[in-house]
Amino acid sequence: MIQLSTKPFPLPRPARRxxxxxxxxxxxxxxxxxxxxxxxxxxxxxxxxxxLRASKFFRDEHAQQFVIYHAGLRDILARYLGVAPIEITYQASSFGKPNVISGQAGQLKFNLTHSSQLAVVAVAVDAEVGVDIEEVRKIRSFASMIDRCLSDAERKDICVHQEADRHRQFLRFWTHKEAYLKTIGVGLQAPLDRVTVDLQAPDSRKVVNHFHVFPKEPTVRLMELAPCEGFVGAVGSTHDESPEIKTFGWVSGRCG
Amino acid sequence: MTADQSGASGDPSKSAEEIQDWIIDYLAKELDTSPNSIDPSATFDSFALDSATAIGMTGDMENWLGKRIDPTIVYDYPTIEEFSNYLAGQK
Structure with missing residues (x-):
């Protein structure tokens, strides 16, 4: 389980790349x-x-979160690229997963996820990454969500858990599946009940059943994240070996 | 858009207005607000629904309409109004 750092990142930008x-x-x-x-x-x-997108939110709170997370993402990527945050441009893949296009950005891969008051950005080079976090909460239409989103094996696993833990367990499956689908770049267009995740398996074998349209290679490693109290999460990557993980706390006050 | 007629069991004749009202009521409950405060020309994006909520809403709507809805059509019909018109016109 990866614990995320809350320690502020010590380097003021733009000291060095x-x-x-x-x-x-x-x-x-x-x-x-x-x-x-x-x-x-x-x-x-x-x-x-x-x-423009920030100006359209129904709730001010969501607009503010959007601004913080997307400005944070720009600032984080800018640290790797040695450019100003505003200079970063994105280009979406055919399934909507964004990549950076500016200067030497070709090999830099990233993925953003947010839920409520928290966002996480995963960054790698030469490997695809996908990350998902969810605040633990009661899921509306829970029975129908289990039917739609979980495979038979996962449904059985949910039933083993105490009633009170089922929503949390569902969100653990959900975040692992979403991290996997974001890693391979297809997002939630995939039929979720056709992918099975084994939460107990080693990282490189957590995805035990791919729907036939998904490539078997490269192997997606899925690692569970503990973003903070009250959240669950997972990060996927296509690194050949277990990646060396570093965690950082982004501090907006130092940005710009 | 996938219209899975084989599994259809609901009333296929829901009007765009009925569908729009259903969506607005759903969103109002989700956002703990009054249906009057929700503008039909607003995009789904603007309500900042997380993906689990969006999938849940699609599922509940499928049960209500009695037909399959491809969640990706929201990219082509991003507002409540456009989405409702599309679903009502789709046989």
Whole structure:
């Protein structure tokens, strides 16, 4: 289980470029509460399209979270690329997974997830990454969600758990599946009940059943994340060996 | 869009208005707000639904409409209004 750092990242930007090797997996934690005092400043580091999107949210709280997480993502990627956060441009793959296009960014891979007050960014080079976190909560239409999203083996596993733990257990499966699908870049267009995850298996064998459209290679490693109290999560990657994991706490006050 | 007619058991004649009202009521409950405060021309994106909630809503809507809904059509019909019109017009 990977515990995420809440310790602020010590390097002020732009002291020097942050190094990342092909066997590394970096995980950044972004807290919306920590970013809130800086939200106006962070807003300025977003692209016009992101600013427009931020202006459309029904709830101010969601707009603020959007600004903090996307400004945080830009600032984090900028540290690796040695460019200003605003200079970063994204391009979506055919299934909507974004990649960075600017300068030497080709090999830098990243993925963002957020739930409520928390976001996590996974970063790697030469390996695909996918990450998902969820705040533990009661799932609406739970019986129908279990039917739609879990395989037979996973449904049996849920039933073994005490009633009170079932929603949490469901979200553990959910985050592992979503991390897997985000790693291979297809997102939730996939039929979730056709993929089986074994939470007890070693990282490289957690995905035990692929729907036939998914490639068997490269192997996706799935690692469970403990983002913080009250959240569950998982991160997937296509590293050949178990990646060297480093975790960082992103501090918005130091940005810009 | 996949219309799985074989599994259809619900009323196929729901109007765009009925579908729109159903979605607005659903979102209002989810967001703990009044249905009047929800603008039908708003995008689903603007409500910041997490993916589990979005999949849950699609599932409940499928049960209500009695037909399969491909969750990815929301990219082509991103607002409540467009989505409802599409589903009502789709046989």
């Amino acid at each position: 942050l190094e990342i090797g092909s066997s590394d997996l970096h995980l950044w934690r972004i807290s919306a509460d920590d970013g809130l005092p800086y939200v106006d400043r962070l807003h300025k580091s977003l692209s016009e399209a992101e600013q």
